[in-house]
Amino acid sequence: MSNRIVTFGEILLRLSPPSHLRITQATSFDSYYGCAEANVAASLSKFGLPVKFVTAVPDNELGESSLSMLRSFGVNPIVSVQGKRLGIYYFEQGASERPGKVVYDREDSSFSTLKMGMIDWRTIFKKANWFHWSGITPSLSQDLANLCKEALEVATEMGLTISADLNYRPKLWQYGKKANEIMPDLVQHCDLLLGGVDESESVLGVPRNELDTDDIVFANWMKVYPRLKNIVSTHRMDANASSNGISASLWNGKKLLHSRKYNISHIIDRIGAGDAFMAGIIYGLITWPEDHQMALEYAVAATCLKHSISGDINLATVNEIKALVSGAGGGRVSR
Amino acid sequence: MSNRIVTFGEILLRLSPPSHLRITQATSFDSYYGCAEANVAASLSKFGLPVKFVTAVPDNELGESSLSMLRSFGVNPIVSVQGKRLGIYYFEQGASERPGKVVYDREDSSFSTLKMGMIDWRTIFKKANWFHWSGITPSLSQDLANLCKEALEVATEMGLTISADLNYRPKLWQYGKKANEIMPDLVQHCDLLLGGVDESESVLGVPRNELDTDDIVFANWMKVYPRLKNIVSTHRMDANASSNGISASLWNGKKLLHSRKYNISHIIDRIGAGDAFMAGIIYGLITWPEDHQMALEYAVAATCLKHSISGDINLATVNEIKALVSGAGGGRVSR
Amino acid sequence: MSNRIVTFGEILLRLSPPSHLRITQATSFDSYYGCAEANVAASLSKFGLPVKFVTAVPDNELGESSLSMLRSFGVNPIVSVQGKRLGIYYFEQGASERPGKVVYDREDSSFSTLKMGMIDWRTIFKKANWFHWSGITPSLSQDLANLCKEALEVATEMGLTISADLNYRPKLWQYGKKANEIMPDLVQHCDLLLGGVDESESVLGVPRNELDTDDIVFANWMKVYPRLKNIVSTHRMDANASSNGISASLWNGKKLLHSRKYNISHIIDRIGAGDAFMAGIIYGLITWPEDHQMALEYAVAATCLKHSISGDINLATVNEIKALVSGAGGGRVSR
Amino acid sequence: MSNRIVTFGEILLRLSPPSHLRITQATSFDSYYGCAEANVAASLSKFGLPVKFVTAVPDNELGESSLSMLRSFGVNPIVSVQGKRLGIYYFEQGASERPGKVVYDREDSSFSTLKMGMIDWRTIFKKANWFHWSGITPSLSQDLANLCKEALEVATEMGLTISADLNYRPKLWQYGKKANEIMPDLVQHCDLLLGGVDESESVLGVPRNELDTDDIVFANWMKVYPRLKNIVSTHRMDANASSNGISASLWNGKKLLHSRKYNISHIIDRIGAGDAFMAGIIYGLITWPEDHQMALEYAVAATCLKHSISGDINLATVNEIKALVSGAGGGRVSR
Amino acid sequence: MSNRIVTFGEILLRLSPPSHLRITQATSFDSYYGCAEANVAASLSKFGLPVKFVTAVPDNELGESSLSMLRSFGVNPIVSVQGKRLGIYYFEQGASERPGKVVYDREDSSFSTLKMGMIDWRTIFKKANWFHWSGITPSLSQDLANLCKEALEVATEMGLTISADLNYRPKLWQYGKKANEIMPDLVQHCDLLLGGVDESESVLGVPRNELDTDDIVFANWMKVYPRLKNIVSTHRMDANASSNGISASLWNGKKLLHSRKYNISHIIDRIGAGDAFMAGIIYGLITWPEDHQMALEYAVAATCLKHSISGDINLATVNEIKALVSGAGGGRVSR
Amino acid sequence: MSNRIVTFGEILLRLSPPSHLRITQATSFDSYYGCAEANVAASLSKFGLPVKFVTAVPDNELGESSLSMLRSFGVNPIVSVQGKRLGIYYFEQGASERPGKVVYDREDSSFSTLKMGMIDWRTIFKKANWFHWSGITPSLSQDLANLCKEALEVATEMGLTISADLNYRPKLWQYGKKANEIMPDLVQHCDLLLGGVDESESVLGVPRNELDTDDIVFANWMKVYPRLKNIVSTHRMDANASSNGISASLWNGKKLLHSRKYNISHIIDRIGAGDAFMAGIIYGLITWPEDHQMALEYAVAATCLKHSISGDINLATVNEIKALVSGAGGGRVSR
Secondary structure, three states: OOOOEEEEOOOEEEEEOOOOOOHHHOOEEEEEEEOHHHHHHHHHHHOOOOEEEEEEEOOOHHHHHHHHHHHHOOOEEEEEEOOOOOOEEEEEOOEOOEOOEEEEEOOOOOHHHOOOOOOOHHHHHOOOOEEEEEOHHHHHOHHHHHHHHHHHHHHHHOOOEEEEEOOOOHHHOOOOOOHHHHHHHHHOOOOEEEOOOOHHHHOOOOOOOOOOOHHHHHHHHHHHOOOOOEEEEEEEEOOOOOOEEEEEEEEOOOOEEEOOOEEEOOOOOOOOHHHHHHHHHHHHHHHOOOOHHHHHHHHHHHHHHHOOOOOOOOOOOHHHHHHHHOOOOOOOOEO | OOOOEEEEOOOEEEEEOOOOOOHHHOOEEEEEEEOHHHHHHHHHHHOOOOEEEEEEEOOOHHHHHHHHHHHHOOOEEEEEEOOOOOOEEEEEOOEOOEOOEEEEEOOOOOHHHOOOOOOOHHHHHOOOOEEEEEOHHHHHOHHHHHHHHHHHHHHHHOOOEEEEEOOOOHHHOOOOOOHHHHHHHHHOOOOEEEOOOOHHHHOOOOOOOOOOOHHHHHHHHHHHOOOOOEEEEEEEEOOOOOOEEEEEEEEOOOOEEEOOOEEEOOOOOOOOHHHHHHHHHHHHHHHOOOOHHHHHHHHHHHHHHHOOOOOOOOOOOHHHHHHHHOOOOOOOOEO | OOOOEEEEOOOEEEEEOOOOOOHHHOOEEEEEEEOHHHHHHHHHHHOOOOEEEEEEEOOOHHHHHHHHHHHHOOOEEEEEEOOOOOOEEEEEOOEOOEOOEEEEEOOOOOHHHOOOOOOOHHHHHOOOOEEEEEOHHHHHOHHHHHHHHHHHHHHHHOOOEEEEEOOOOHHHOOOOOOHHHHHHHHHOOOOEEEOOOOHHHHOOOOOOOOOOOHHHHHHHHHHHOOOOOEEEEEEEEOOOOOOEEEEEEEEOOOOEEEOOOEEEOOOOOOOOHHHHHHHHHHHHHHHOOOOHHHHHHHHHHHHHHHOOOOOOOOOOOHHHHHHHHOOOOOOOOEO | OOOOEEEEOOOEEEEEOOOOOOHHHOOEEEEEEEOHHHHHHHHHHHOOOOEEEEEEEOOOHHHHHHHHHHHHOOOEEEEEEOOOOOOEEEEEOOEOOEOOEEEEEOOOOOHHHOOOOOOOHHHHHOOOOEEEEEOHHHHHOHHHHHHHHHHHHHHHHOOOEEEEEOOOOHHHOOOOOOHHHHHHHHHOOOOEEEOOOOHHHHOOOOOOOOOOOHHHHHHHHHHHOOOOOEEEEEEEEOOOOOOEEEEEEEEOOOOEEEOOOEEEOOOOOOOOHHHHHHHHHHHHHHHOOOOHHHHHHHHHHHHHHHOOOOOOOOOOOHHHHHHHHOOOOOOOOEO | OOOOEEEEOOOEEEEEOOOOOOHHHOOEEEEEEEOHHHHHHHHHHHOOOOEEEEEEEOOOHHHHHHHHHHHHOOOEEEEEEOOOOOOEEEEEOOEOOEOOEEEEEOOOOOHHHOOOOOOOHHHHHOOOOEEEEEOHHHHHOHHHHHHHHHHHHHHHHOOOEEEEEOOOOHHHOOOOOOHHHHHHHHHOOOOEEEOOOOHHHHOOOOOOOOOOOHHHHHHHHHHHOOOOOEEEEEEEEOOOOOOEEEEEEEEOOOOEEEOOOEEEOOOOOOOOHHHHHHHHHHHHHHHOOOOHHHHHHHHHHHHHHHOOOOOOOOOOOHHHHHHHHOOOOOOOOEO | OOOOEEEEOOOEEEEEOOOOOOHHHOOEEEEEEEOHHHHHHHHHHHOOOOEEEEEEEOOOHHHHHHHHHHHHOOOEEEEEEOOOOOOEEEEEOOEOOEOOEEEEEOOOOOHHHOOOOOOOHHHHHOOOOEEEEEOHHHHHOHHHHHHHHHHHHHHHHOOOEEEEEOOOOHHHOOOOOOHHHHHHHHHOOOOEEEOOOOHHHHHHOOOOOOOOOHHHHHHHHHHHOOOOOEEEEEEEEOOOOOOEEEEEEEEOOOOEEEOOOEEEOOOOOOOOHHHHHHHHHHHHHHHOOOOHHHHHHHHHHHHHHHOOOOOOOOOOOHHHHHHHHOOOOOOOOEO
């Protein structure tokens, strides 16, 4: 396949108590490596697309392990080895009415020491035609926001398609800027956006009337960000920590398409569900560029399956996702 | 906080096969230390109240481990080291239509060798203002029933508020007395009682007409036990071993208050759910003495969260419980 | 009890990633020994019936372990030690919309080297009065189909009651014959059959009109296979990999009996659910020969409980199954 | 093989923290079922001899599991289901200078409720030609000592060969008798004895001069117990909890034979080492009745291999033990 | 006992791959909480002495867990809840010629944000008579070095005995000062010191002639630091990652006492061995103030046993250590 | 680095019981992917050399997982997806005098279906300068022996340096040819050989006088196989399953160089020790082409460290191996 994708972001060590234990009762932690853009990269590579992942890690065993994980998926890591530590997040699985809980310990990571000029974007983007980033990176520091912008400008200049996941986490924006002071300058480079109407004002700086339907909101976004070709959103319903419904929608500038809704009765791991959707929609739009409904169904089936898989990364294959789109759910053992 | 609580009871070793295995297929057992009153003690200590736990353990590693567990929660154990063994119960987790199963092996435990005169209640109760016990202790032997009575009389004399959980388990009453020959003499000392209308005759010796509504039954209890100020009950609905609904009610002599109902779709561990409620209502009545509804909502949210936590003891914090009372269930990851 | 049962089939090593992990992320596999007829044998032995299991295993630790498992249930294995390997299947637990997955690696197993004349059926059947087999065995090779026939002819001659589970798995029929070229010759020896209307044409060679109700289909089967006395079927409803409803029906030549329906909200392991039913109906018809409804209720309660038990084999006891038939589901801990 | 062996004794649940953890830091316990005579029974069955094991267990899952374990080895358990609990011992693995530690919790077990007249020895001994018991059983109660005597008298009358392991554990003799008040009456029935010179006075009541060499001591034993044909002893050298040397000797009334000495540099589990030796010497004397040296070498190689095996029971096969006797130690992987 | 001890230092989360795995192959990490002074505190509390531990932790589950661990030992934590993270170190167990490996990730921890004036030493030291610190704390920042000095001056003024472990780790001294620019000012307050002759110049600023015997070096130390009453040292011999010899010496100003030497043939966990010794010598000098040899033997037996125990903290009891001093090593199972 | 290496061979799934359990007592198996040449490939890639690995795997999750493992090390797998199964070997860790045990289940694997003409050697060898194979491959089938020959002829023609590990396992040569009927034709293409004098006649067809010293034997080999430039051998001493000494020698046609000897007191996993040596000597001869002693010391230090690492593959890094060569063994924790 001639599509070649570059993603850019931080990779973290995730530490999770096993068997639904709480952090305060853990005597061990299951370890995974991943985070937003790395999860997208690994999933796209699992789908069979060639993927580079640009990041920074420390010169120690944790950095090395994070790269081994990426390589095991066939992702090609483009790494700056610098700084002192791999960022960490502790994740406690929730159950029923007890919410899952993330405790971040990612400050002062190797990735957070990256600055403009440290990455040779021109070489990295050679032969690539898609660039993906998320709102996590510019939330971490002004330097990373600048670096993001640098990447986007080069990617635009070199003609890559650009996608972003807004991924708005208010707690991460700690360096004195609000999301909507930084993100608009970056989102203007995007062709594809994953976000929700709640993020209209806070992230994109686009005022929203509470009564506006989603199609109106997304149409407003496209006015402000004219490069946008598709806007996608996911929706959780009737959710507790063990089960929820999930569906998604896509606005292509003309129509708001709605996906099938899945009831997920037994969540194994919801971390990375949005990243699974993101990888799904990128794969979908590349594979069925004329069939937005199919692309959307693929993406929502991907995120549905992710909820059944431990760790941050969606291990569902193209065939498994297509089978679910075609109606072959979990009711029968596949022999 | 000036409230100081004393609880009294046995602490057991619980052995549970991991991963929903049955006892007959286990090659290992997860171990926990706990039991009715110990669970209440640990939960109250986790809520920030100063708690003493009065018990007896053998002079071996199992006894020591049970005390370490209590100390890890900040509970102050007042221990008589005597006897030969720590009591055990094996607990097999159920699933769907397979019930959880308890196999007791608690006879001849150190705790069961306690007798009147062995515990210096006056010293222990000094500076305390609340005493909690449960119907488990007097079910084990006449000596323990007598010791219970001794404690209750001293506590009454010294002006402590007294609470009890009826905790009626017919199989435990093996020493020739029925529950309703022993319990009334003890319950007359109580200000707060956790029990269900089913226990009216069998435990409290108060005849019940099947047609009586709960408020009528509880009003009858208050006539027989005039010291009672509040009676609380929990209710399970649509239950199997993996899911149930839960709610609770409180009779304060005037009104039967009803709590919100929670649907627990994925039970991690239901052992100690009643103890979590008991700790919750004690904390609630101490914290919001004028707001019985809030106390009740706090207690039922506490028991709801307990179902999501492995082991006997509720690890939910005051903030987590209040968040659930305020409507923040498990639908979102707490970041 | 004077009933003595002989079962015949292959025993496999099952390798399953723990904790719902996928095969591609496993760093260990939980191991179980079992397969269709072995599961029936072990369950019947657990019910208290004397059972022989006829099979072949290699002369190595895996063969030995599979026999130890059978013996641990009290099954008496009649074994031919021959061939080179114990067959394997990898089983990945599904969750919600992700189906469970079986990867077979059972070709060239010791069992597959069995041929006519290698087993002394006359000695084995002495004192026995029931013979059970399944459609797995004749699917594996012409030699095994022939061996099956040999066994059935001897069993018929010696007057045993004969039961079969059609167990139709299209992927296994690889040696050039279709199921309905082989199975009719074998099924004609059966008194009791477990199968579904879908298998009418493909397995039994009995044409079926899509509009026919089940009783009509089964009545047709009895015409073609006049020895049949009872035909039983199980039905899954509203199924995903984590939950489903289950019920069953029995056609005794006169009436189509329907069982109670169970909702299984949390499946622990669905492998062997059919075998648990098979063992249940054999036990039921032996125990309550005049009460087909009771036999059917016993069998469906058995399969319901199997879904809550890890591994291939139903560990539910007669008392536990009877309790569920009597309405005592998982809503209460059994103390 | 025409030899049929009966063993008699208690079977316990052993609970051991995994991975060399101490009991006080365990959050789980590995579980095994075994104890002196049960270990001998299982090992003999693994060697291919038909073995019955006479015991008592409670009517619960723990009792059932202990029997399943025995059956998995092919042992035929002759069981009285009575009493309330399966005895337990906690075993903490030692390491280097930290000794392994046993915490007993075996009082009031089902086995301890056995009395004379409860076991039908005549039926059990029919067709058997060897009876094995150990000094553990008579140490537990006067009733069990009496029952032991009853068994020995019937076995003697019926012409069985009788073996015993003195297994002297001072802490177990708690019912008011000393070992040497009880054991002589029992040992007089024995043909084969496993014991050490240290036990001469305390167990057998035979005074020993510290300067006496082992052959003199054993010759004295044979004078007092004229039925004895062989006395065997094991010797540990340079021992810490992780490594030791081991050898053994056999006095056949004429000569003191000495075995090869093994250096065990890495002990996996030393529990049951004596039982492995006992099973080895029984097998050895049955198999090579004229070659006492070979029997002894077999027994010491058996105990050597036991140290490399987790749990109470020796899983070494006849071929593995013979290979070690022939010099094939652990230096090469067996492919 | 009237001795009351205060220790001061950081507590870290330790993450170790299980089963001798390397960090790069771990899929989980065993977790422990501990570090130099915390280990001393917990061990002294296990010995039965009342101990306070002064530290700082973040307001999250990791901080809370570290305190629970301390409380479980009976240690009373005096905590300032501040800062953002609990420091971490990854520890990979070595084996044979592969060294154990520590990867620090402790910068920017809560403890590292402590400064002079933040701790109320006067209140903390009230009723205490011993203060223990180590060279780790002043190595972390100038602020912590100042805080150390503050503590030492108050302790000196209030008449406490003061002990220190030099604990020299060159990699930790990163803030621009060398150890021997900071430590002398602190060590002058000490009565008891654990250190090695290698640290003479680099830590204490006392020049050392390579040919000087240990007694000469220590005598020189006492000249420079006249408050010192005892100097203790440990010695490893013939070491690889799995085994070593260990002994210790004590200089009391008059004589260089030498301990027994232990051969540790199978190291379970060597982390915290020095801290175990430190706790041992503190306990020893308090318990046998006149018998320095006994105190030294106690301390070296304590460190010997620590090598057999997983985690940072010595779980050996006073009785176990005394038994080893008396010659009862691991050669026999303690029943 | 301009060296590019191609290796060729089978990759297997290894299943090992955890914690030194025997296969017959395992309830789970730890899984690893590896085998002779794959282990060499992964180790060389870990050393920083670019490596391709040529193999065949089935189109299922096991095949995919084996490739992920290789990719995680940076190895580039050149794979033919064909056939039905991934070969398996069960490995039971030994201990002390109990030997480790391999049970092969590798027949009919995907790799065994490879034949001449299926692999495009010319494309694969482009830009490569080293080819490595082992005697395992030609032992499996005549087709694989032919394919080996094909590869060697192309490699020779394209000027690659060629190395081989004789890896003689008599049990694998099952297709009717003896090793010395096949191997000479292949070894004649080699520049570097790993083998022992024991294999002289049986593998290489070079008669050996028992009295010949190693240098004489190797000199004879070079006469028969004139392309050989270096012959290397490893030597185990004083071996049991838990500990051994290890050293190596190298004959370069002029001199027999001897390495340092290591005592490995605590073996974690000896599988792959020879492969670790092979990777070490390849790396050594590439890195220090003029310093054979250094190359040899590197290789023997590599194999020494492998014994401390779980799984088939040496995870030691260049720096760790060099440190051991320089004398920095496991005696100190690396901080």
